Structure formats: structure tokens, C-alpha cells
Amino acid sequence: MAHKILVTGGTGYIGSHTVVELQKSGFEVIIIDDLSNSRQQVVTQIEKITGIKPDFHKINLCDHSKLRSFFNSHNDIDGVIHFAALKAVGESVRFPLIYYNNNLQALINLLDSLAILRCNNIVFSSSCTVYGEPEKLPVTEESPIIKASSPYSNTKQICEEIIEDVSRITPLRSIILRYFNPIGAHESGLIGELPIGKPNNLVPFITQTAIGKQKTLEVFGNDYNTPDGTCIRDYIHVVDLAQAHVSALQRLFNKEHESRVETYNLGTGRGYSVLEVLNTFEKVNNIKVSHTFSQRRPGDVPAVYANVDKAKTKLKWVATKSLEEMLSSAWLWEKNLSEGILRK
Numbered sequence: 001m002a003h004k005i006l007v008t009g010g011t012g013y014i015g016s017h018t019v020v021e022l023q024k025s026g027f028e029v030i031i032i033d034d035l036s037n038s039r040q041q042v043v044t045q046i047e048k049i050t051g052i053k054p055d056f057h058k059i060n061l062c063d064h065s066k067l068r069s070f071f072n073s074h075n076d077i078d079g080v081i082h083f084a085a086l087k088a089v090g091e092s093v094r095f096p097l098i099y100y101n102n103n104l105q106a107l108i109n110l111l112d113s114l115a116i117l118r119c120n121n122i123v124f125s126s127s128c129t130v131y132g133e134p135e136k137l138p139v140t141e142e143s144p145i146i147k148a149s150s151p152y153s154n155t156k157q158i159c160e161e162i163i164e165d166v167s168r169i170t171p172l173r174s175i176i177l178r179y180f181n182p183i184g185a186h187e188s189g190l191i192g193e194l195p196i197g198k199p200n201n202l203v204p205f206i207t208q209t210a211i212g213k214q215k216t217l218e219v220f221g222n223d224y225n226t227p228d229g230t231c232i233r234d235y236i237h238v239v240d241l242a243q244a245h246v247s248a249l250q251r252l253f254n255k256e257h258e259s260r261v262e263t264y265n266l267g268t269g270r271g272y273s274v275l276e277v278l279n280t281f282e283k284v285n286n287i288k289v290s291h292t293f294s295q296r297r298p299g300d301v302p303a304v305y306a307n308v309d310k311a312k313t314k315l316k317w318v319a320t321k322s323l324e325e326m327l328s329s330a331w332l333w334e335k336n337l338s339e340g341i342l343r344k
């Protein structure tokens, strides 16, 4: 019998790609999402890729009674991947209570329900943002966690702590995945990132400028102490990232984990500057993107990239897709979106 996996936030950007990889690996997937930052149409898109329609439930995890009744009728779930969370850094600074309430309450309600259900396997979606501005590069999982620079980042740190505290006194087994910079889209061009309003992140801003939705890309700062003066990040293809979730679950199910909570960096281990990303995008897609240089964005760190040795040895996972593949898939998705792929 296939393992049944609950994916919270399964219609979101990373969630939807993970659902596809789970289905391809033979897992049965159930999605919970409140659609606050995604669309139900994504469920159909997933079906177009895999031929399997995931079971979908529109639920906000903060609604404890609705969640309880969901679990009453789904008491045979073997594992959970928890993505559902608010994720805009700037917005979290403006609305801290909304972020704390949503991101913490959702996890608390979920863990509470899982304990009742005796479902003990959880994979949690965290971020390299917990390392802040690292003293040493590349960043290992042992690098210090520094005081969070935004409420969003703080919710990731606190959620990691909640998982550790609960794992200490219950049979819960957890894998915490710290993502570097996920970009790109599924090679089919059927699912991808769906930023609402003006994008905050680099690649959606590049693709929207290329398609004409944004006028000009602002490169935030070209006076950093890096080879070309622009910031360096560890960009990772979202499909590689999704596959790491499958490896994490398999490790839990195979009982290969060495402690109740394991933490992994997910990146490629290699950094690219903003200008390298921009130039590669232009080259691989044969299109020009209008850009200007502007002030540094507050809160940006000059360079972050991962040491990924731990994921390689323990999860037996490595990112395999190139920056070119990330940026050509992102462009295919943007073009499909502008042609109304989600309306078809």
C-alpha cells in the first residue's frame, strides 16, 4: 500500500512541485491549502503532469475545529510535509502579529492533531534566513542561528524550536529543510511561482520585466564586496528542491534518521551574483531585460551559499539542475502564464 502523505500548502510554489515528485515516487497525496496565496487550478495542473488528481481540501490550519474534523475522516496519514505559511519578509515587518499568529498557530494545531492521530513523521519547510549574515561561507547546518532580522524569519526559527521541543517528549520524528533560493518551474511549464502583486524576489521580477509586466529590474546595490559588486545567492531549481522532500520522507519511513530531529541545508553549494543570474537569463532565453542599479535593499546580506555535504551523505540527494535550466524553465512558465495557462 502506498504511503499517504499530507502536504499543507500543497497548491503553493514549492508545495505543488513537491506534490508532483511525491506522486511520481508512488506516494498518495492529500493537499490542505487555504488558497490565500495560491489557486485551486493548480490541482488540475498537477493532474495534467502526473495523471493523478490529488485529494484537495480548502482549510486554514489556524481553524482548529475544521482541521480536527478533517483528521477525523483522514486518520490514516503516514507523514506530513508542512509548507503552509506566510512568507513575505517586508509584509511580516508591517504585520508582525498576523505572521506570528498564522505561522505559529498553524504548526501548533498541526502537531496537536498529529499527536492524536499517532502520525509521527513530519518534514518542515524552513529557510537559510535563519543564518542571517553568516560569518563563514559556505554555511553548514552547524553555523550559528542569529537573531532574526524580520518576524517572518523569526517564525521559521521559533517553528524549528517548537518541533525540537515537541520531538523531545513525543515519538515525533522530524526533518527540517533549510532552503536557499528556490527558483525556476516544472519543465512542463504547467506549474510555477505565482507572485501576487509586485514580486519581491529576483527571478519573478526578471521574468515579469522580460514579458513587460514590470518596466525595469532594479538591481539592489552594485557596491558589495563581491567580484561584480552585486549580492551572491545559492539558487536552486524548485524541482531539485521538491525531490529532496521525497528523500527526506523516505529517510523517515526507512527509519534511517539518527536523531529525532535532523536538519539539512538545501542548495547547490554554489553562489551566483545578481548580474550573473541576469546575464544567464538573457543568454539562455535570447531576450534583453531592462535594468538599472539602485540602492542596497535593507536587510540584504552580501553573500550566502550552502555547504550541502550533509544532504548528500545522509539524504543521498544532490541538486542536479543548472542555472540555465532554472532560468529557461522560469521563462517558459512566465510565457505560459501570460497566455492564460491557468484559465485553460
Ligand code: UD1
Pocket (backbone or CB within 6 Å): 089, 090, 127, 128, 129, 180, 181, 182, 200, 201, 202, 203, 205, 217, 218, 219, 220, 221, 230, 231, 232, 233, 274, 297, 299, 300
Ligand atoms: C528572500 C527572503 C528569504 C526567502 C527567499 C525565498 C529577504 C530578505 N529574504 O531571499 O527569507 O527565503 O527570498 O526565495 O527578502 N534583487 C534585486 N532586485 C530585485 C529583487 C532582488 O537586485 O528586484 C536581489 C536582492 O538584492 C538579492 C538577490 O536579488 O541580492 C536575491 O533576492 P531575492 O530573490 O529577494 O531573495 P533573498 O533576498 O535572498
